[in-house]
Amino acid sequence: MRITGLHHVTLITRNLDATTSFYRDLLGLALVEQAANEDDPDARHFWFGDAEGRAGTLLSFLEYPAMPEGSVGVGSTHHLALAVDSSEELDAWRDYLRGRGVQTTDVFERGRFRSLYLRDPDGHILELATRV
Template sequence: MEGVSGESEAQLPKAAVAPQPMRITGLQHATLICSDLERTSAFYRDTLGLSLVTEGVNADDPAVRHFWFSTDPHASSAASALRLSFIEYPQMPPATQGVGGTHHLALAVASPAEVGAWRDYLQQRSIPTTEIFNRDGLQSIYLRDPDGQILEITAPVSGADA
C-alpha cells in the first residue's frame, strides 16, 4: 500500500473489534489541497471567520506551502476546535468525485437560525448557496469553496425549531 509519504507500507491484517479502552474521540484535522492559498485564506478566514493559526511548509514536501485554520485561535489548546489545513498545489488538475474522495465537509453552527443567517450573509457576498434543507434532524445549506470543495453549514433541529 502506498503511504502518504509515497513510500510503500505493508498491508495491515484485518483486525477484530478494537479492544477497549481504545476508541476514536473525534476528527483531529482534515487536510485539503488548494490551488491558491491567498484565495483560500480570504475565503476561510475573511468569509467564514476561521483563524489562520499557522503559515508554513508541508513536512513531507518542504517546497509546498501549508496553512492551518481553526475555529479557535489557540487551536493547540482546544481539543474540540475544528482544524482544517490546506496544502497549495497550483499545478494540480481540479478534483473529480469518486471512490476514495471526499464529498463534502460539514461545518457545525449553534442553531437553525444561524444556518439561515449564514445563507443570507453568503448570498449578500455573491457566494451561491442551496436552499435550506431539513434532513435527519439537521438543517443545512451547501456551498462551494474557491476550489470547488462542497461545504455544508448545519445545525441540529430541536422540537422548537421543527
C-alpha cells in the same frame, strides 16, 4: 483503545491567498498556522480553525498551484460539514453568504438538523449544519 473524535481534515488548494480570503475573511475561521509542509517543504501549508487551534476545528490546506483537478468518485471526499449553533444562525449564514455573492443552496430540513451547501474557491463542497 478508542477514537475520540476528528482531529483535522486536509484539502488541496491551488491558491492559499484565495483560500485565506474565503475561510478566514468570509467564514471567520482563525488562521492558526502558516508553514511549509513537513513532508513536502516546497508546498505551503496553512491551518484554519478556532482561535486556539483545537483539534476537531482544524482545516488544513496544502498549496499545489499546478496539480490537476481531482475526479469525484470512490476514494474522493464528497463534502465536509461545518457546525453552526442554531437554525437562526444557519439562516443568517445563508443571507450573509448570498449578500456577498456566494451561491448557496436553500436550507434543507434533515430531521435531526438543518443544513445548506456552498463551494469554496477550489470547488470543495461545504455544508453548514446545525448541531444535532
